[in-house]
Amino acid sequence: MRAVEIVVLISIILGFALLLTLGYQYLVPADDIRALAKFYLLTTYFNPNYTYTAGATESVTAIVWDYRGLDTLFETTVFYIALAGCLILARGLYKEEKEASKPGSGLSVIVRSVTKITAPMIIAVGVSIALHGHLTPGGGFQGGATMAVLPLLIIVIFSLTPLIKRGFTPSRLAIIRGLALTGIGLVSIILAVIGLVLGINAYVFQSLPKPDAPLGFPSEVEGALMGGILWFFNLFESIAVVAAFTIAFIAILLIESKR
Amino acid sequence: MWRMIAETIIYLIMACTSIASTIAVYLTIKEKDLVKAVIYSALQSALYTIIYFLLLTPDVVLVYLPVAVGLIPGVFLILISKTERWEKE
Numbered sequence: 031m032r033a034v035e036i037v038v039l040i041s042i043i044l045g046f047a048l049l050l051t052l053g054y055q056y057l058v059p060a061d062d063i064r065a066l067a068k069f070y071l072l073t074t075y076f077n078p079n080y081t082y083t084a085g086a087t088e089s090v091t092a093i094v095w096d097y098r099g100l101d102t103l104f105e106t107t108v109f110y111i112a113l114a115g116c117l118i119l120a121r122g123l124y125k126e127e128k129e130a131s132k133p134g135s136g137l138s139v140i141v142r143s144v145t146k147i148t149a150p151m152i153i154a155v156g157v158s159i160a161l162h163g164h165l166t167p168g169g170g171f172q173g174g175a176t177m178a179v180l181p182l183l184i185i186v187i188f189s190l191t192p193l194i195k196r197g198f199t200p201s202r203l204a205i206i207r208g209l210a211l212t213g214i215g216l217v218s219i220i221l222a223v224i225g226l227v228l229g230i231n232a233y234v235f236q237s238l239p240k241p242d243a244p245l246g247f248p249s250e251v252e253g254a255l256m257g258g259i260l261w262f263f264n265l266f267e268s269i270a271v272v273a274a275f276t277i278a279f280i281a282i283l284l285i286e287s288k289r
Numbered sequence: 290m291w292r293m294i295a296e297t298i299i300y301l302i303m304a305c306t307s308i309a310s311t312i313a314v315y316l317t318i319k320e321k322d323l324v325k326a327v328i329y330s331a332l333q334s335a336l337y338t339i340i341y342f343l344l345l346t347p348d349v350v351l352v353y354l355p356v357a358v359g360l361i362p363g364v365f366l367i368l369i370s371k372t373e374r375w376e377k378e
Contacts, residue, residue, distance in 0.1 A: 039315050043308045044308075167347035167351055168351050172352045178355070182359065275360060279363070279367070282364070282367055282368070283367060
């Protein structure tokens with residue numbers, strides 16, 4: 031029965047593959063860039079004469095955090111609310127102090143050593159993805175998700191105890207996440223507040239200086255591109271995402287060990 | 290001419306990858322051992338990242354790879370260890 035199923039499946043797939051091969055002859059991508067893509071490419075970095083530029087070579091990050099920054103801010107907030115709900119559901123089901131006094135256990139020495147070697151590499155890759163988010167593909171969420179693999183590895187391979195013992199408790203991580211979100215909020219409104227105080231025109235979520243609003247974050251520091259507000263957003267977002275995923279893992283596992 | 294051949298090769302790689310990912314999805318659905326099903330699902334996600342990369346969306350690759358291959362199988366394995374490993378009829 032199983033063999034018959036697989037034969038049927040593969041024949042369907044081959045049919046689709048044939049369609050794809052034939053469809054290729056009629057579906058050739060155009061050589062020229064579309065007008066919308068051209069607009070975004072010109073306004074991100076590639077035309078220095080353009081007045082309204084995002085100052086970043088990465089169009090996607092510029093669109094996500096600069097063109098429609100409020101949208102992304104609300105996405106981050108929704109994630110935060112979901113996590114708060116998770117913590118509220120898990121409330122009272124575990125004791126952090128009790129967990130820290132347990133003896134640590136884990137997998138074999140080989141696996142532990144390999145994890146110890148790869149741990150700094152994961153962090154380095156995650157940080158570079160996050161902080162180069164305005165230059166190369168990547169950004170805050172991507173870097174944060176990459177770095178969040180490390181706590182998961184530590185939980186699986188070294189057990190939960192060393193993580194809790196070193197102070198990575200859900201309540202503290204929630205504080206870190208709250209601080210990172212506060213950072214995002216402050217960065218987004220600080221120019222508007224300064225503008226109000228000084229009596230200069232400035233906008234919420236303003237990144238670079240505009241003709242009618244002279245305040246702005248630096249476009250480059252010491253010759254290195256900063257992308258204005260994008261660098262700060264990527265930094266805070268990556269911290270928030272790492273903390274959020276770690277809280278979720280630890281909360282799930284703590285509930286289990288209590289039961 | 291050469292551009293045409295190169296594009297055809299890229300399309301062929303994408304077709305093969307999508308076929309392999311479909312098989313992985315099939316195996317994921319049919320598998321009764323949930324741990325193996327999680328591994329098949331991670332395999333399917335890894336194949337999808339290749340397609341995303343060939344479709345010139347490195348941003349999606351960078352968010353899809355850690356989440357779909359690293360974090361979600363991890364969460365699933367933790368949840369399986371809390372419940373049951375074998376799927377019942």
